[in-house]
Amino acid sequence: MLRILVAVPFLVAATVAGQSGPSFDCSKAESSAEELVCADADLARLDRLVAERYALALEVVRGLDAGAAEAEDELRAIQRGWIGGRDECWKAEDLRACVEDSYLRREGELVARWFLEEPTGIAFWACDGNPANEVVTYFFDTELPSVRFERGDTIDTGSLVPTASGSRYEGSFGRFIWIKGEEATYREPDPDGTSFECVLTQEQ
Numbered sequence: 001m002l003r004i005l006v007a008v009p010f011l012v013a014a015t016v017a018g019q020s021g022p023s024f025d026c027s028k029a030e031s032s033a034e035e036l037v038c039a040d041a042d043l044a045r046l047d048r049l050v051a052e053r054y055a056l057a058l059e060v061v062r063g064l065d066a067g068a069a070e071a072e073d074e075l076r077a078i079q080r081g082w083i084g085g086r087d088e089c090w091k092a093e094d095l096r097a098c099v100e101d102s103y104l105r106r107e108g109e110l111v112a113r114w115f116l117e118e119p120t121g122i123a124f125w126a127c128d129g130n131p132a133n134e135v136v137t138y139f140f141d142t143e144l145p146s147v148r149f150e151r152g153d154t155i156d157t158g159s160l161v162p163t164a165s166g167s168r169y170e171g172s173f174g175r176f177i178w179i180k181g182e183e184a185t186y187r188e189p190d191p192d193g194t195s196f197e198c199v200l201t202q203e204q
Contacts, residue, residue, distance in 0.1 A: 023051035108146025
């Protein structure tokens with residue numbers, strides 16, 4: 001599988017030195033989530049961080065050898081969808097916790113999907129005793145630790161979630177990997193939802 005490792009600029013043009021507010025104009029805040037971000041310094045910081053990650057991801061997709069325009073359109077659409085999802089946090093019991101979680105997960109998604117940082121580790125897993133049934137996981141030290149899943153031609157990203165033992169990363173539509181030492185349980189996304197027992201075969 002083709003893996004894209006991209007060097008990205010250390011500074012992003014959109015970043016303003018010393019900026020304390022969010023990346024958007026608070027006078028035009030339209031949702032309770034945006035109003036909260038404007039009033040909360042830590043959420044404003046997370047908003048700037050996600051905006052910077054998004055700007056870097058756009059630079060990466062624009063530099064692709066093929067399919068750059070389509071990849072940019074998809075990235076922009078996903079970002080718009082994420083903003084819509086963040087704004088739905090008004091329905092949550094704890095608005096702030098929902099908004100914070102939304103930002104943390106989005107930062108991890110952008111970093112892991114577009115290799116905006118070098119992974120802190122790479123693990124290769126053979127599942128159900130079949131070396132050909134391989135899952136590769138790349139780990140990233142984002143604010144909420146994140147992972148990139150590769151299995152066959154599929155790519156997904158996930159975030160670390162609390163668990164009583166081991167390390168569990170949850171991706172899209174029910175996908176997860178639950179790591180306990182050199183063994184792991186990997187679950188495919190819905191509607192398949194098949195689970196595999198996997199063993200570590202290589203670590204970098």
